[in-house]
Amino acid sequence: MEKQDIKIGLPRALLYYRYRVLWRVFFQELGMETVVSPPTDRDILERGTALAIDEACLSLKIYLGHVAALAGQCDYILVPRVSNFGRHRSMCTRFESTPDLVRSVFRGPGQKFLSYEVDEEMKKKDEQDAFLEMGRTLGCSAKAAKRAYKTAKRAELAHHKERVQRYEQQYKKEGMKVLIAAHSYVAEDPFMGRTVSDYLKRVGVIPLRADMVDREAALKRSRELSPTCKWEVSREILGGVAMHKNDVDGIILLSAFPCGPDAMVNELIARRVKGVPMLNLVLDSQSGTAGVETRLESFIDIIRFKEGKL
Amino acid sequence: MAEAKIRSVSFPRYAEYNCAFKYIVEQALGCRYVMPPVLTKRTMELGTKYSPDFVCTPFKTMLGSMIEALEAGADTLLMTHGLCRLGYYGELLEQVLRDLGYQFDFINLSEYDMGKKKEYLRIVRRFNPKANPARFLAQFMEGVRMVEYVDEITHEYYKNCGFDATDGQYKRAYQDFLTAMYTAQGRNDVEAGYRAVKRAMQSIPLDKPQRPLRVGIVGEFYTAMDAFSNLELEQKLADMRVEVHRWMNVTNQFLRYGSGQKNLRVKIQDLCQYDMGPTSTANIWYARECAERGYDGLIHIKSATCTPEIDVMPVLQNISADYKIPVLYLTYDAQTSDVGLMTRLEAFYDMIDMRKRVI
Numbered sequence: 100m101e102k103q104d105i106k107i108g109l110p111r112a113l114l115y116y117r118y119r120v121l122w123r124v125f126f127q128e129l130g131m132e133t134v135v136s137p138p139t140d141r142d143i144l145e146r147g148t149a150l151a152i153d154e155a156c157l158s159l160k161i162y163l164g165h166v167a168a169l170a171g172q173c174d175y176i177l178v179p180r181v182s183n184f185g186r187h188r189s190m191c192t193r194f195e196s197t198p199d200l201v202r203s204v205f206r207g208p209g210q211k212f213l214s215y216e217v218d219e220e221m222k223k224k225d226e227q228d229a230f231l232e233m234g235r236t237l238g239c240s241a242k243a244a245k246r247a248y249k250t251a252k253r254a255e256l257a258h259h260k261e262r263v264q265r266y267e268q269q270y271k272k273e274g275m276k277v278l279i280a281a282h283s284y285v286a287e288d289p290f291m292g293r294t295v296s297d298y299l300k301r302v303g304v305i306p307l308r309a310d311m312v313d314r315e316a317a318l319k320r321s322r323e324l325s326p327t328c329k330w331e332v333s334r335e336i337l338g339g340v341a342m343h344k345n346d347v348d349g350i351i352l353l354s355a356f357p358c359g360p361d362a363m364v365n366e367l368i369a370r371r372v373k374g375v376p377m378l379n380l381v382l383d384s385q386s387g388t389a390g391v392e393t394r395l396e397s398f399i400d401i402i403r404f405k406e407g408k409l
Numbered sequence: 410m411a412e413a414k415i416r417s418v419s420f421p422r423y424a425e426y427n428c429a430f431k432y433i434v435e436q437a438l439g440c441r442y443v444m445p446p447v448l449t450k451r452t453m454e455l456g457t458k459y460s461p462d463f464v465c466t467p468f469k470t471m472l473g474s475m476i477e478a479l480e481a482g483a484d485t486l487l488m489t490h491g492l493c494r495l496g497y498y499g500e501l502l503e504q505v506l507r508d509l510g511y512q513f514d515f516i517n518l519s520e521y522d523m524g525k526k527k528e529y530l531r532i533v534r535r536f537n538p539k540a541n542p543a544r545f546l547a548q549f550m551e552g553v554r555m556v557e558y559v560d561e562i563t564h565e566y567y568k569n570c571g572f573d574a575t576d577g578q579y580k581r582a583y584q585d586f587l588t589a590m591y592t593a594q595g596r597n598d599v600e601a602g603y604r605a606v607k608r609a610m611q612s613i614p615l616d617k618p619q620r621p622l623r624v625g626i627v628g629e630f631y632t633a634m635d636a637f638s639n640l641e642l643e644q645k646l647a648d649m650r651v652e653v654h655r656w657m658n659v660t661n662q663f664l665r666y667g668s669g670q671k672n673l674r675v676k677i678q679d680l681c682q683y684d685m686g687p688t689s690t691a692n693i694w695y696a697r698e699c700a701e702r703g704y705d706g707l708i709h710i711k712s713a714t715c716t717p718e719i720d721v722m723p724v725l726q727n728i729s730a731d732y733k734i735p736v737l738y739l740t741y742d743a744q745t746s747d748v749g750l751m752t753r754l755e756a757f758y759d760m761i762d763m764r765k766r767v768i
Contacts, residue, residue, distance in 0.1 A: 152722045154714065154740065180683050186522060192493050196685035196720035203681070203723040216683065220524075327500045327519040359494055359716040362463035363501050370504055381463075 105131045105237065107213065108173035110165035111138060113158060114181065114194065116283035117332075121255040122177060125230060128247035129239050134173050136165040139290040143168055144384055150204050157291065157355040157383055158284055159193060159200075166201055175213035176201075182218040184225070188318075188331045191360050213237070226252075259314070266311040270346050275402065278343055280309040280336050280368065281353035282361075285382070292353055294388045295380070298395050307347060309339030317342065324371055325364070333364045340368060349376040349402045351395075356383040376402050416514070416536060419443040419483035421474035422452075424634040425563065426659060428590040429555045436595070437548035438536045443483040444591075445474045448637040450745045452477055457743045459505050466712035467631035468498055469743055470638055472505060479511050485536070490518040492687035493717055551596050553664065558603045560660040562586055565610055568654060571647035574616040582609035622761055625699030626655035627692040627725070628710030629718045632741050633657055639710055640747040642739070642754070646708075649758050654704070656695040662688065670694075680724050686717025693724050700732035705761040707734055713742040735761060 107126050109115055115122075115135075126133050136143070139161055147164025169176050178198045183189040198214040205212075213236070215229040216222070224232075227248055234244025270276065277299055279286055286292035286308060296306040310317075310332065317338025321328060324337045340350065352368060354361035365379055378398040385391065403409040418434045420427070422445050434442040446452075448470065456473030475486055486506075488499035499517035506513070516535060521528040533540050566583045573579035582605075589602025624646055632638045633655065643653045666673060670684075673694040680697070684690050696707055709725055711718035722738065729736045737757045739750070 152719050154719050156716075186524070189496075192686045192717045193720060195683065196689065196717065199681035199683055199685050200720050200723055203727055206727060214682075325500060327497065327517065329496050329519070357463040357714045359463075359465075359714065360497075362461050362714070363468075363494060363497050366461040366464075367501055367504060370508060 105175070106173040107131055107133050108169035108176040109133055109135045110162055110169060110176065110178075111136045112162040112165045112288065113197070113284050114179065116287045118179075118255070120258045121251045124251035124254045125247050128250050129234065129237065129243060131237070134169070136168040139164070139288050141290075141386075144290055148384065154357075156193070156358050158282070158288075158358070159197075160384070161288060161290065162197070163201070163204060166205065170205060170210045175211050177213050178202075179214055179229075180216045180218075182216070183220045184217065184331055185219045187327070187329045188334070189220075189329050190331055191358075193359070263311050263313060266307060269305055269307055270343070272305055274303065274305055275349075275399070276305045276307055276347045277399075277402075278307045278309055278340065278347040278350045279353050280340055280350060280365070282332055282336075282355075282358075283310055285353055285355050285358075286310070290384075291355055291382050294391055295351065295353060295395065298388070298392050302396075302399065304399060307343065309336045309343070309350075312339040312342055325367055328364060328367075330360045330364070333360045337364065337368070340372060344372055344375055347375070348406065349378065349398065351398070352377065352379045354381055356381050376405060416440040416485040417443050417483050418485045418487060418536065419445055419475070419478035419481070420487045421445055421471040421478070422448050422635075422637070423631065424636065425559050425587055425590075426556060428559065428587070428593070429552045431591065432555055432593060432599075433549055433552035434536075437545045437552060438533065438540055440485070440536055443478055443481050445478040445483075446481060448474060448635075453743045453745055459509065461501075463714050464501075465494060465715050466638065466742055467629075467635075468494075468502070470631075470635075471498065472502055475502060475506060476509075476511070479506070479513060483513065485514040485516060487516045488518065490521075490523055493715075551599065555590055555593070555599050557660045557664065558599065559587075559590060560658040562603070562606055562610075563658070564655065567643045567647050568652050569610070569615055569617070570644075571650045571652070572615045572617040572621070574614040578613045579610065579615075582606050582613065585609075620765075621650065621652045622706075622758075622765060623652040623654060623699075623702075623704045624706045624708060624761070625695065625704050626653065626708050626710060627657065627696050627699075628708075628739075629712055629715045630657065630662065630688055632712045632715075633710040638712070639739075639741060640744075640750050642708070642710065642750070645747075645751065645754055646758075649754070651758070654699065656698075657688065657691060662691060666691065680727065685720050685724075689717060689721050689724075692718075692721055693728070696725055696728050696736075697732075700728055700734045704734065705765055706757065707736045708757075709736055709738045711740055713740050735764070 109122055123133055143164035144161055146167045147160040150163040151160040166176055178201045180198045181190050181194045202212055215233040216224060217226050217229045218224050230248040231241055231244045281292050299306040314335055317335045320341040321334035321337035323341045328334050328337060352365040369377060418440045420430045431442040434440050452473035455476050456469035460469040460472055488502055490496050496519050499519045503515045533545050570579045586602055586606035593599045626633060646653050670690045673690050677693050677697060680693055699707055725736055
């Protein structure tokens with residue numbers, strides 16, 4: 100197979116929201132085509148729910164739905180294993196299991212999957228090593244893969260920086276601001292967090308994101324709130340909350356049912372961050388947004404009441 | 410801390426390992442050990458009341474057990490590190506207990522870099538500044554030996570106790586052994602207790618059929634091993650005259666295969682390429698091993714919301730389909746009644762028993 104003909108499928112869920120630029124540019128630089136599954140809709144959610152174990156989190160159910168949507172549409176579907184970036188910088192164990200989980204669920208001939216493994220603590224494999232290895236399995240030279248990775252990483256960092264700057268501008272605006280503390284794949288999914296941020300915008304509230312901060316600074320600041328938190332993304336959120344808790348009128352702890360890290364970290368935030376109204380909102384596969392909107396409405400009323408504006 | 414003060418240390422109830430914790434705290438660290446009360450309905454009520462809803466059940470159990478240990482007079486609590494959510498238990502447990510108003514010292518291993526050997530000495534010194542490292546190591550290894558004995562005898566016990574031909578001598582021998590471990594003051598006590606139970610188990614007559622029903626247990630590290638947490642599943646199965654086999658225990662997971670379980674992965678490469686969680690490789694390997702050895706069924710045990718074990722389930726489903734071995738999936742939350750479990754176990758037993766006759 101010519102490299103030009105290789106088509107890589109990217110499921111629009113979980114790590115996609117963190118690494119979409121990195122993935123897209125990397126494969127583009129190597130001359131391959133990428134195809135992204137469509138935004139989450141009811142069909143994707145239902146297919147994913149049917150494929151998943153009942154007790155799995157909503158985010159995984161949606162993910163499996165996206166993989167199913169891509170199956171048969173591309174040569175490889177990218178399902179990485181991201182374990183950790185060092186000590187106290189782990190991902191949820193679900194990101195360790197996804198490649199094997201997906202292969203077990205979509206067993207049998209037909210769809211091929213592509214994976215890379217980041218595990219700095221146990222195997223001393225950082226992201227660059229992982230991408231070089233993936234390049235090798237795709238038949239690219241180490242040099243080409245390294246160049247592609249460097250370009251892609253630069254693009255990813257620039258993209259994140261630009262988004263952070265855009266959010267920083269928002270803090271300066273007039274009006275009620277609410278900080279959403281959520282994983283990116285929860286906050287940005289049309290069936291999960293987007294219903295929340297869309298509603299907030301509709302009623303004139305500025306939604307902000309705890310994880311839209313400089314990542315290195317956030318990792319350091321996270322220690323103020325939780326000295327032993329071990330999850331990379333949770334630490335970024337903790338750091339974002341520590342940086343901005345005094346710049347906003349309220350905080351929404353937004354998680355997908357039953358997110359493992361959030362179940363503990365959000366409890367800790369609720370116990371340690373005082374003086375800001377806080378809403379703990381757990382999303383499951385609701386068929387409508389009325390329930391969520393009622394809770395958001397009353398939360399906004401509480402903020403207004405507290406500020407003497409109601 | 411005032412230098413004369415000797416710490417009263419406690420660690421939550423965990424299967425039958427508290428005898429080894431006690432031994433290590435008393436003999437190796439030179440502190441007092443406060444044995445937390447046996448887990449009861451009250452423990453679970455306390456733990457559930459003050460825990461976040463979606464945290465895995467062992468957190469609730471440990472919180473309840475820590476409260477009861479503080480009530481029993483402990484002034485120092487120990488919490489371990491871990492690869493899954495266990496690694497974050499310590500900080501949240503401490504916060505919940507402090508918010509409730511308890512006063513205690515908390516030693517959280519997640520604060521230390523457990524990859525570095527010199528950290529261990531710091532931890533030992535924190536328990537007891539006067540601890541002698543050489544004595545600590547020697548006595549610690551005795552505690553480890555106790556863990557190995559407990560695991561070996563427990564495995565032997567559940568394999569055979571359902572076929573005891575006497576009026577319960579097998580069970581009494583096991584309980585006498587545990588008593589010996591819980592009261593051991595030195596190496597001689599440990600060895601004597603171990604020898605006594607080995608002799609007893611060999612001499613007690615068993616009434617075992619040529620091909621008994623055999624069931625393999627796999628699952629989550631706490632719930633699969635802790636008899637209170639799994640509502641005495643293994644004893645219930647054994648009482649139905651089933652040979653119960655469980656590989657997962659501290660000896661196998663940490664002492665024998667601590668360094669990555671590379672050699673277990675060899676046989677399951679077609680099923681999974683990576684570690685899917687802290688205990689996935691061992692569980693998948695053992696499930697296939699049981700299937701290949703012709704066991705009659707598998708039981709997968711986990712606590713509610715245990716992420717790694719939920720992720721192992723699709724692989725177990727494939728093993729079940731490939732080898733035509735029935736798997737019973739059990740999820741435990743903070744329930745304290747075993748009526749529902751009994752119904753499911755009886756149905757499972759009837760099914761594997763019928764299959765054995767037909768096949």
